[in-house]
Amino acid sequence: MVFVPAQPTPPATGERTLPVSFAGDQYAVTVYIPAGAQPTLPLPAIVNLHGSQSTGSAQLRYSDMKKAADINSFLVLAPSAAIPAASGFAWNVPGVGTPPPGARDDIAFLDRVITTATTSLCLDPARIYGAGYSGGGRMMSAYACRRANRVAAIAAVAGLRAGRPDPASCAPARPVPVITFHGRQDATNPYAGGGSRYWVYSTPAAQRRWAWLNGCTSGPRTTTISTHVTRTTYTACRDGADVVLHTVADGGHTWPGTPIDNGNGTVTTEINANALMWQFFQRFTSGSAG
Template sequence: MVVALGVVPTASAASQATGAVSGVGGKCVDVAGAGTVNGTAVQLWDCNGGSAQKWTVGADGTVRALGKCLDVTGQGTVNGTKSQLWDCNGSGAQQWSAEADGHLKNPQSGRYLDVPGGSTVNGTRLQIWDRNTNPWQTWHLPDGGTTPPDSCAAGLDSGQYNTPVSYAGKTYQVLVHIPDRPAGTRLPMVVNLHGSQSTGQGQLTYSAMATAADSNGFVVVAPTGVVPSGSGYIWHVPYVTPSGTRDDVGFIRQVIDTLTVSACLDPTRIYATGYSGGGRMTSALGCMLPDRIAAIAPVAGIRSGRPDPSGADRPDPASCAPSRAVPVIAFHGQQDATNPYDGGGDNNAWRYSVPVAQQRWAALNGCTAGPTSEQTTTHVRRTVYANCRDGADVELYTVSDGGHTWPDTPHDNGNGTVTHEISANALMWEFFKKHPMPPPAR
């Protein structure tokens, strides 16, 4: 079990406290290459249970791994001084004090163990920095032995409310819906992105996903864009939305990293969906955040990169090149007049067809079987590419009479027929459950 840092452990407890120290993004404090040479970097890495991630919290205020101590390089006291592994010598550079809210202080410098910029890239070297409220200064110590991936600090309370996320020097209020759960249980999360001219609250209402979250035990986060449009906002979709505003890929990465800690999430079960412009943004996240998002489910908005400038009836390969195979389930109405099923339309970002987008994802995922189609209901056809790399299948539900709508929503937005023959929420959740993040390679 892992507990949030509290007071400095007592001798009787601390001498037996050995296990992982985890932080932002659900990643672990790690000794680079399991090296034991003095000066070996102490870094952030995917949690793997190896000896380089087994730390003993000592009664003497030290934090030890591989027989050596977590040390501030050169006994430095300035912001940005890097951490390292060094022979235990009793110096102030090797003293650490745990605070009740999860901070780990080096009293000699008066500064705190910190991840530079909140990066969760493997190999990010840890440092000391002035105390702040960013999640990359929140740590969880072992209380002896094991670190189950489904256990963590209690996290945010259940309910629906706004919670702060800091990004690029600004703080944004992000809407979350958290179901009831046993204390300390890590939950999956679905990032649910609104369509153009809407908001996070509007999307949570329109998709009716809060009910599905309560029934199935997952967190929903519904952030809001910052580019004003109509009565709401649009997303800064890479390559297709005018630049010069918030980097929404970076912002959503920060939302995920912040809530993984503050809301007690399972980092291997983070998913994304969205409607219309939010579906296009969801597709972009599949292209650009495959290290955070396990699978995607665009609704009325599946893309696989921007239209190719040399031929707009196909996607530009350079604009979507994920580092791994990303499972995809999509929903689209054939009577969609906003993002037409067959491509074209008034939107320059929407030129190639929905089947071409699905086919491109199948190629990216290395699928070797399909497409196969079956009529699942009177007006709904399911098309699947299978035998894909890492099991990352690509599914499309086509609604023959469907408009620019969310299947089974109880709300009519005036954009055509809403099918109730299938439920997008139910089908995508069943798909998500089958597709957690694959184990990392090291």
């Protein structure tokens, strides 16, 4: 008889939920495990936060991130906020308005999501990245300000912020690499600033603030990369933590490259946010860059 050693059981790939206990409640966090994941090979992960009035599972679909996860072998964590908003939920972003009584502390909640996923799934804690759309972009910006050592880099789509309302309110423990995408025709979070009280300053101002926080000494440098898209970069930053903005001249309040039209303006197909953010993320691990 030939002895054949037992093989590790492959993890259950595809979309599932991960139970996360926090402050006496349990939350079902949407998780996507890419095809081909191995039980003993730690994967990088992207925490992908939905916009206001949405949910984690809806954000996974809207961002079309499953496809990118399969191609690039990363895991996606897509938690839901807890403040009821229309048919979904809104994040309790620090410094934004007055949260309802008893509102969940979403900075601490995201801490728990990452900790639970790291202990329950085969993740590489040095390669956990943050992303978010609209209100989720504002939430991830705030999380990076307060928990810079937990995310190696962040990406915000139509929602980058850098403190409320000035850089002094954002004091990350280390430089945070940032990539962001924003349409000039965004009527929800206007590119030029203004709009709702939680928005106020422009997207380029938010980029400049992160460049200042990261100690960047070169830039801004703007290049045209397609008919309607320019890329503005700040470089020579501490620990290589560059700050990159993709401006979409005809873009609405939308996620570049998604096949889903959310009714909030033009969706550009000239770039793909998932591909570009992953290309950017791969340069960084927590506590080191470049």
